[in-house]
Amino acid sequence: MECAIFRGFISIESVVLRYDKNELQVLVDERAVTQNRGNSERENNAFIAAQITEQEKSLHEMVSENLKELISFEKIYVEQVQTRIQSQYPKHIEIMYDNHSENASKHPVVIIGCCVLVASSENKADHEKAKWVPVSDSNEFDTVLHPLLQEALTFLNRKIEQDPIAFYLLPEKFSLNELQQVYETVTCRRLDKRNFRKKIAQLQYLTPLNEKQKNVRHKPASLYCFNGSAFERN
Amino acid sequence: MECAIFRGFISIESVVLRYDKNELQVLVDERAVTQNRGNSERENNAFIAAQITEQEKSLHEMVSENLKELISFEKIYVEQVQTRIQSQYPKHIEIMYDNHSENASKHPVVIIGCCVLVASSENKADHEKAKWVPVSDSNEFDTVLHPLLQEALTFLNRKIEQDPIAFYLLPEKFSLNELQQVYETVTCRRLDKRNFRKKIAQLQYLTPLNEKQKNVRHKPASLYCFNGSAFERN
DNA sequence: ACAAAAGTGTTTGAGTTACACCCATGT
DNA sequence: ACATGGGTGTAACTCAAACACTTTTGT
Structure with missing residues (x-):
């Protein structure tokens, strides 16, 4: 050295x-x-x-x-x-x-x-x-x-492709589409909805909440929160 | 900021x-x-x-x-x-x-x-x-x-998986097996000879020299040099 | 009833991995 | 002639990309 x-x-x-x-x-x-x-x-x-x-x-x-x-x-x-x-x-x-x-x-x-x-x-x-x-x-x-x-x-x-840092940019509870939008914005490209969901399902970062969006004029999305047990950083 | x-x-x-x-x-x-x-x-x-x-x-x-x-x-x-x-x-x-x-x-x-x-x-x-x-x-x-x-x-x-930095560890002229050994040593795992050669052939980093090893008691290996034209660093 | 976003599987192509034999040289 | 590392192709598998329709809510 x-x-x-x-x-x-x-x-x-x-x-x-x-x-x-x-x-x-x-x-x-x-x-x-x-x-x-x-x-x-x-x-x-x-x-x-x-x-x-x-x-x-x-x-x-x-x-x-x-x-x-x-x-x-x-x-x-x-x-x-x-x-x-x-x-x-x-x-x-x-x-x-x-x-x-x-x-x-x-x-x-x-x-x-x-x-x-x-x-x-x-x-x-x-x-x-x-x-x-x-x-x-x-x-x-x-x-x-x-x-x-x-x-x-x-x-x-x-x-963002490697580690679950998108969650720092999101509120505690979020929908899968909100998560996808963060990825799309950060990477500057559109993603396929089904492929995206398959991918994050594998990664097991998400805990599903028994809760849905309210007062939206379409089918309400399920909400999730980040399960960071495997990713203690700082 | x-x-x-x-x-x-x-x-x-x-x-x-x-x-x-x-x-x-x-x-x-x-x-x-x-x-x-x-x-x-x-x-x-x-x-x-x-x-x-x-x-x-x-x-x-x-x-x-x-x-x-x-x-x-x-x-x-x-x-x-x-x-x-x-x-x-x-x-x-x-x-x-x-x-x-x-x-x-x-x-x-x-x-x-x-x-x-x-x-x-x-x-x-x-x-x-x-x-x-x-x-x-x-x-x-x-x-x-x-x-x-x-x-x-x-x-x-x-x-070493991403950029051609192995060449900094090698002499000017080297054989494919020497190159492979550098990869194996750095990554701590054995590589398949044929797959390795396919991979680096794609990457087009190498210029074949019309030169072979001398005084080795086996079939002499062809020598190559690194073609860094696409990778000017420092 | 209609608009608007949610949600869900299958097929195809590309790339990676696994694998066995003959060749050229020095001794 | 034999020991040593050099050199070459094909088949199986895994992963990523493309793609369309039904569902649930508010108005």
Whole structure:
């Protein structure tokens, strides 16, 4: 094994996604936007820095704690999808650190990019701190963060075929068609209804509830919940 | 997008693997071992730190430059397989930094773990700086680095099914059976000779050379080289 | 009664796996 | 001549894809 160590900065970036109104939406943090313009409010950054040094925390915990200021949720999925090293600070970040600011620019930055999934029903309505934007609204986004969004979507596309992560994007109870729509949206292709049901039946992720949709003007669908006993993650 | 940035250390760890004598071997850096005992010789670390701040370099370049001090090679494969954040320095590393050493322990460490592949024929013989050890010799390894070795082997096992990375472990010219043996060693299972040849024939990675093995006491095998035109990586 | 989504099996093609014998060379 | 690994095709099986009609509810 070869090993080298040096000083630097560590940046943890999260793309937070939800599934709502038949589309994927990404969380835009209005605080971050204003924070980049003006240069006050370092509490948020300081917060994480403090947490991490206190004891060893997983990415899940760190991202999770940070996000609680923005949205409410019960379950959350966090996975690292990107690591890059830059010799210069990304343009969209103003690093305001207490001291050593004069030689800060001599140190590289490691950027850890995460893909975060939350269920739509568990989020507060939009408020002044953050808003949800369809991922298709590409001109909404800071172009510097854009590559991470792409990376997260690519990751999600691949991952959803392998592991039961669709459930992080769904409410507790859901119908098979809702589940299928999540798969279709994430993978960007239509699926055959019968083949889809055969496939997930094999996987045994689902517990059927003795409950059906109400007040729909068609045959009501049976509802299911996710049985994660075999898939404890984080 | 959510973002947080803080000070820390960046550690780049590489597991360097080669295929030799029908087994995978890992490079053990004797310098690192002595470096951990005594606490001189920070040139190596300083070297990389300087390089990275000078201009933006890829992991490939950084690891590659660092390894040139240990072994010789022409082609090399580098891929990041792990990122973890620790609140404390790994035990096996003594961080000796010029100044700020008093508050250094307040900052977390990001560890970037890489899987590196080199061809056996391209390496210098073992010398005092480094030696090659079979991966099966598990008690040879520093237990702190061990998880990265596992991660690298798992990665390799999965990756070799998808991309033509076996060629990084082989000399320029090789027979189909040598190629098959690499696959068998990496995936830890026997393969059917005919099925294997059918499969790689489809993939069109190979250019047949008008050349055969010499001085073997059996029917000499045809030699091939890798045609990487469709797979430019790094 | 009608509109709208729910629900349910079978057939076909593609790809993967299993398997046995003759060939060219060095000693 | 014999020992050693090189080299080749076919049949069975498994998995994924394509496809159409009946059912239940609200209006």
